[in-house]
Amino acid sequence: MVKRIVTAVIAAALFLPFVIFGNIPFAVFIYLLSTIALYELFNMKKIHLTSFPGVISLFLLWVLLIPSNHIIVLSNLAISKIECSLLAVLLLLSYTVVTKNRFSFNDAGFAILAIMYVGIGFFYFIETRSLGLEYLIYGLILVWTTDSGAYFIGKSFGKRKLWPEISPNKTVEGFIGGILSALLAAMIFQAFTGIADSYVKLGIITIILSIFGQLGDLVESALKRQYNVKDSGHILPGHGGILDRFDSLLFVLPILHFLFKLL
Incomplete structure (x- = not known):
């Protein structure tokens, strides 16, 4: 219990200043937390984040996290988050063929769902902070x-x-x-x-x-x-x-x- 309390106090002391300050520092901190969260999910499934599907998944996660007020980054490239998601799905499904199903359809499905779960959840950290x-x-x-x-x-x-x-x-x-x-x-x-x-x-x-x-x-x-x-x-x-x-x-x-x- 003492360890839990000490960790909670230290974590709050690190997290709350970013919450209060907001803006770019908060967004960068959320990017860090979400990356760790995706690593934890992939680790459960024994998928390395440094593997091909891991890198594709990490890229899509970071795209999904782009705040609404910075979406011009994608607009300038004439692509959307949905199009980036579709590209990631196609690459992951193609990888199942390249690996002869060592990386399977189930693995690809897990990766996409994990990205959406983590990415959308943490995206709304940034969006909610922008509300006030x-x-x-x-x-x-x-x-x-x-x-x-x-x-x-x-x-x-x-x-x-x-x-x-x-x-x-x-x-x-x-x-x-x-x-x-x-x-x-x-x-x-x-x-x-x-x-x-x-x-x-x-x-x-x-x-x-x-x-x-x-x-x-x-x-x-x-x-x-x-x-x-x-x-x-x-x-x-x-x-x-x-x-x-x-x-x-x-x-x-x-x-x-x-x-x-x-x-």
Whole structure:
């Protein structure tokens, strides 16, 4: 527990200044985090990031991460992100032929899905920050309070297993406790920032995001069970890898961005 707390404090001290400052330094930091996250995913599948499919995947990831306000980089080349994605798919499928299926269709499918999972999730770190600092801070607080509430309430009152085949320690009581904890934090945040038009609107958004945040955590748990690994990586002592810490945010931030722009 002490190791987890120390790591969390150090990580927050490194991460929050980039969040607060925003702009290019924040985008560069997100590029670094997403690259590590993709490496962790590929490592589960035993695909080297320095291999041909690894390099193609890394290139596409970096293209997907280009912020909307810098998309002119691609416009000047008269190509789009969709066209870059199509080119990557074709190259990966061609590689299955070159390797005589040592790199298979399933491997190519894994690579594309991994790029989309990591790339889109981290892209919305940058996009949400561009909406305003308060939106990203809200997202971070929501995920942290959901995780903490689910852990402590589940540990104290949890009896019914939520999804034992995927994550045996999670409980229904913890799931509900995470949502209630996030709601409480959101109401306090609204009182200080007025981030939403009303408390009711923020409450609805918070419930949706808290549910998806916990689903994001379960998705990563399912991935680790599929590939028989305890943690996605070892870069954060006591916590695991980048994916272990950002799994919920990869689900929350795209939906947060859409909800605040649509509602």
